[in-house]
Amino acid sequence: xxxxxxxxxxxxxxxxxxxxxxxxxxxxxxxxxxxxxxxxxxxxxxxxxxxxxxxxxxxxxxxxxxxxxxxxxxxxxxxxxxxxxxxxxxxxxxxxxxxxxxxxxxxxxxxxxxxxxxxxxxxxxxxxxxxxxxxxxxxxxxxxxxxxxxxxxxxxxxxxxxxxxxxxxxxxxxxxxxxxxxxxxxxxxxxxxxxxxxxxxxxxxxxxxxxxxxxxxxxxxxxxxxxxxxxxxxxxxxxxxxxxxxxxxxxxxxxxxxxxxxxxxxxxxxxxxxxxxxxxxxxxxxxxxx
Numbered sequence: 001x002x003x004x005x006x007x008x009x010x011x012x013x014x015x016x017x018x019x020x021x022x023x024x025x026x027x028x029x030x031x032x033x034x035x036x037x038x039x040x041x042x043x044x045x046x047x048x049x050x051x052x053x054x055x056x057x058x059x060x061x062x063x064x065x066x067x068x069x070x071x072x073x074x075x076x077x078x079x080x081x082x083x084x085x086x087x088x089x090x091x092x093x094x095x096x097x098x099x100x101x102x103x104x105x106x107x108x109x110x111x112x113x114x115x116x117x118x119x120x121x122x123x124x125x126x127x128x129x130x131x132x133x134x135x136x137x138x139x140x141x142x143x144x145x146x147x148x149x150x151x152x153x154x155x156x157x158x159x160x161x162x163x164x165x166x167x168x169x170x171x172x173x174x175x176x177x178x179x180x181x182x183x184x185x186x187x188x189x190x191x192x193x194x195x196x197x198x199x200x201x202x203x204x205x206x207x208x209x210x211x212x213x214x215x216x217x218x219x220x221x222x223x224x225x226x227x228x229x230x231x232x233x234x235x236x237x238x239x240x241x242x243x244x245x246x247x248x249x250x251x252x253x254x255x256x257x258x259x260x261x262x263x264x265x266x267x268x269x270x271x272x273x274x275x276x277x278x279x280x281x282x283x284x285x286x287x288x289x290x
Contacts, residue, residue: 001083001252002037002290005208007226008283009075009269015277016069022271025206025258026077027052027060034256039079045070059258059266075269080290085251091237094146097139101199103235115233118201122261125192125204130174132197139198146240149195149232150249156187157247169263184228185263187244191230192262201233203259205241206266210253210287224287226268231259255287 007026027039039060043050047064055061066073095103104116121127138155139148163181173193176186188204195202209227229243229250241250258266 001085003081003083003210003255004286004288004290005077005079005081005255006286006288007075007077007208007268008285010282011073012280013071013073013276014279015275016071017066017073017273017276018069019065019067019275020073020271020273021065022063022075022269024062024064024075024077024269025059025266026062026075026268027079028081028207028255028257029059031256033083033085035082035084037080037082039077041075041077044072044074044076055265057258057260057265059260069275081255083252083255091146091234091240094144094234095236096142097145097148097198097200098141100145100233100235104201104233105199107235111238112233112235115201115239118203118233118261119196119199120261121196122192123264124170124262125173125189125196127193127197128174129197130177131190131194134177135194135198145200145232145234146237149200149240149242152191152194153242153244154247156191156244160187160190160244162245169267184245188228188230189262191242191244195230195232203231203233203239204262204266205229205231205250205256205259206263206268207257208255208285208287209243209246210255210289224285226257226283226285227254228263229254 028036041062043064048067050064052062135152138152161181164183166179166181167186169185173190176182176190192202206228211224231239231241233239243250260266
C-alpha cells in the first residue's frame with residue numbers, strides 16, 4: 001500500500017515576527033512496516049537557517065529559523081510512504097501483565113532497557129494512584145497483557161466522547177476522566193498515564209490517519225488530519241499500537257510520524273517567536289492512497 005501525504009500549516013500574525021526558531025515533526029519515520037520513499041519541505045518566507053536531524057527517539061526533526069521581520073509563515077510538506085504490514089497487528093498469545101511488568105524492571109537486554117524509559121512520568125502524562133485505580137479492574141492477576149490493553153482501549157472508545165471544544169493538550173488526565181470528553185491526544189495521554197501507573201511501558205505515537213468519505217461521496221481535499229495513539233511494549237513481541245479514538249489496532253490506514261514520551265516530545269510544529277502579537281492558524285492535511 002502506498003500513500004502520498006501533503007501537510008500545510010499557515011500562520012498569520014497581527015504584528016511582525018522579528019525572529020523565530022522552529023522544529024517540525026512532519027516527516028514519517030521508517031519502521032519495520034513502513035518506508036518513506038520521498039520527502040520535501042518548503043517554508044515561506046525563506047528560512048535563514050534550515051537543517052534535518054534525528055532526535056533522541058530516532059524521529060526526523062526539521063529545524064528552521066527566520067531572522068528578519070515577517071507577518072505570515074507557511075510550512076508545506078509532501079512525502080510518499082509505502083506500508084508493508086507483513087506480520088499480525090498484535091500477538092495472538094501474550095505474557096501475563098505482571099510478568100511483562102517484572103521483566104521490564106529486571107532485564108538487561110538493550111531493547112527492554114530502552115522500553116523502560118516509558119514507565120516514568122513525562123510532562124503531559126504523569127502517573128497517579130487514581131489513574132491506576134481507573135484501569136486496575138481490567139488487569140486481574142494472570143491476565144495476558146495485550147488482552148487487557150485491548151479491552152482498556154475499547155473502554156476509552158465506549159465511555160468517552162470525542163469533543164475538540166473541552167480540553168487543551170495540557171488538560172490534567174483526572175479532568176479528562178471526570179468530563180469523559182477529549183480528542184485523540186487526550187485519549188492517548190490517558191492510556192499512557194493509566195498504564196504507566198501500573199508500570200507498563202507505554203509511549204505516545206504521532207502520525208496521520210486516512211479518512212474515507214461516506215459511500216457515494218467524493219473525498220474533499222484537506223479533510224484528513226494528524227492523529228495520535230499509543231503503543232505498549234510486550235517483552236516477547238515488541239511494541240504494539242492501539243488507537244482508542246477509533247477502537248482499532250493501527251494497520252494500513254495509520255502512518256507513523258514520530259514517537260516519544262508524550263505530545264510535548266513530538267508536536268508537529270513547535271518553537272519560539274519574538275513579536276507576532278496574536279495569530280491565526282490554518283492546517284490542512286491530505287492522505288491520498290496511491
